[in-house]
Amino acid sequence: MTQSNPQLPTVLIPRQRSVATHRTAAAPAYTYVVPPVAFAPAISDVRCRSMVSKSSYYFSTYWWKTKNRYAATGIPTITWTTAFDMEITVREACNAAITMAVCADWGGYLPSAISLNIGDVRNRAARLVVGVARKHVTYGAGGAMWGGNWQSAYWAYSLGLAAWLLWNRQLTNAWDREAVGAVLEYEADLQLNRNRPEIWRDSTGADQPFSGVYRTGIRAGDSAAEEDMWQATVLDLAATMMPGHPRAAAWRKKAAQFGIVGAMSRNDLWDTTTDINGDSPNHWTVGAVGKPGYNWSERYVITNHGKRNPDYMQSDAMRLGMSLHHSLADEPTPEWVRWNSAKIYGAMRTVVYPGTVSPAKPMYKDTASPSLYFPDGKDWGTARHTGFWLWDSLVETHIGTSDAIPVSATHWDSVHGRAAKAMQDRTGVMPGGQIVLNDDEDRYPGREGWHAYSAAFVVLNKTLTNAGRLSWTNASLA
Template identity: 30%
Template sequence: MFDLPPLSRRRFLGATSAIGLAGALGAVSTGTASAADGNSVVPINWRSLGSYSGADDAGTRVTAILAGSARYLIGPWYAATYTYYLPDGYIDLRGTDERAVRLPAMAAVAATTALVTGTYDPRTLSAANATIRTRNLIRTLAARHRANNPNAATRWGGGWQSALWAYYTALAGWLFWDRLDATERDHVVAMLVWEADRLTTGNDVHLIGTSGDQLYMTRRDGTVVTPGDSKAEEDNWSAAALSLAATMMPGHPGAIRWTRRNVELLLAAAARPADLTGSEIINGVRLSTWLRGTNIADDGTLENHARLHPLYMVAFDQSLYQGFVFGLANRAAPRAALHNIKQTYAALVDKEFPLPGGGTSPIYRPGSAEIYYPEGNDWGTHFPFYFGNFDLLVSLTGQDRGITPRAAEWERLHNTDQLSLMSRFTDGRTYGPNGENTYYGREHRIGAMAGQMYLTLFLARNSTGNRLLWR
């Protein structure tokens, strides 16, 4: 029986069939599909990508994190959050803000990744029912975007963070492409195209248009535009939407613009003072003449929330995820995604910071999963997977060369600590008291990172060879 809320069985529209977990990677359709506005999405050709067992040490840890997180999000969290269908057949998002949109979009990334790669754990919810729930998240989020929804009271999009929400939703949709009907596919495309086109209106100073949100914390002349608030994270999450649009729809008329703007935002995100006077050209962009400012210091550190903030240093994970996004399409990601990652990672591992009682310590405490926050952490106390995720990305992309200890050693420490947090619960969640992580989407953030990390591992340690390529 399909898993439907008791009050709404009669309102369910378009149930999908169960996913066969045996040979899941080879079971996905490789045919093309018609997209909105006459554009075509190129589905993921899983057969051409080989396979990944996940049996290596890092893979075993990430698989366990993804399986647990996806089981929690599409199981207990979904059941408690979405209890009925609206008259139009969609679930009730109960708002248009970050809590209402970003959280289910992140949950969808975790669930789709687990389901299509065969890592889903069905012990408390069958794969068939998890598929229905996951499809509900994708189709509802896409349908409620302003590109598809004229109702101002229920639509989202066009906001400061909405490019990231569209990225998560569209990524989940791409992974689940053969499980979506024609209307749902059109909605996913219209949503992503709308957000990507909006981002191409910016210039070398502003994220969008010629005013408003800027690309840099500090201007070229030294003026601090947003004290204590680097624009690195906004730039690289916006770049994520552009990269996905260009990869899913390489034949779209906007693909050239999306590709160029993606590179620009990646470079702006990691821009440091040394880039303003150097001679480096990356993906056709001369840094010294195009950049109008900086977001990180020459030593790789950055500020956010009015402090030097390690959690925002590892937010460059969003840049490194571009390796798997392009890899799923058998394409090389732009070299711009790797820019200055090594400097930031060295600042986590090797740079010494003053201790309150005297002496110094690096952010990564030697031989320990403990993190030192030189100016405090306003988000809570426990974030091992935020760092373990970044460690593994750095290791897989070779951005730890010359840094000691190497990133793989830190990944083991941090992700083992993450599994210890998860072992306290039976439903797959990570966190207990809110003080451990005060973000209301803390479980969803774990799921989204785990999904994207697993896909990166899949491309890097594939049976056909390493598919993480950079041009």
């Protein structure tokens, strides 16, 4: 199959707008952005490159023309009707942009998998970035806008990362850069000034209430781990992209608070001696939340949607993945990004669940199979292999061997990577490049974007590691 779309203009011309009143920096945020440091991507793993290439074909053809009915030229109009539609629309557009950007310029293109017009792929990625940025509250265009809502920090992170990957090759227009910079600044400042990390249970084991910023209730069956980690993403990315910004240091420290509280287990409540970037687990938590609390059980298992849940165990990959933007900047990644990750990942194999099955099984239940064991019933689907492959890949490069991990991440990288690629390569999944066949495999409406961006992150992780970019620092952030 070949990509037949014509080459589109490389300069994006937005309409005139007024500067949003939400801006708080003395200069436009985009002027602080330092582009990622270029390198020559080299990766021997063709599985992830094949997936990224085929997904880029899917997004730039069928998905673009039919699923979202975007115009052939111009900036896409990003629209939705409900709050959930907003999440799917904005998040999947950002995930598609990341995938296509990685395909175009960061080692993801495999010509033997499919023929693509790379200039067109790059241009469509940039147009998605601009379309999403223009629908943020900082753009001031009116109508249905996103921003400052539940999970918007994570969407802003995805938008910012996609833009950063395109910064020098495609996203060269000052107005477009300003729109993206304003989003990052706004969402990072909300986390800095309005929000705080949340905990599932306090030191007595009592379920804790939601903060009330987005919704209210009791966290009886919902750890705050994933939410804390996604709040950290935009803070850490904004500080890395804009190191000279007057609030960059504050963003970095607040990101660490969210990330550490997000990975806090019951075992770590009173740890006042371990040094994580300048402070202890207990001090990071008490300083951020105001009291000791945790989000993971003493066995490093998460509870979400009322279930001990492998889909949300994998949420730690969100935190580990923040190493990628540090590596793109050619700077060390702070240690908090991988604190407790070996124990969380190891629990996929070391914790067994007796009950309705015999013999008892761990979540990574069979070393020869990608299939998971869901001790309290499945949640999002039974074939979300690409996300687990990303987790395996990050643990393989970021942690390596550990007493907490009885079966190596290298082994699981092979198992889940093979399964993910096989999903996309099988017959019956149409059109070409699509990964998921039905809701039983994955019922999340934005599933194609989720799988594709996971494969794109595998590409980035492997290429950046091969380039010698991954390093670590435990320097104080206090």
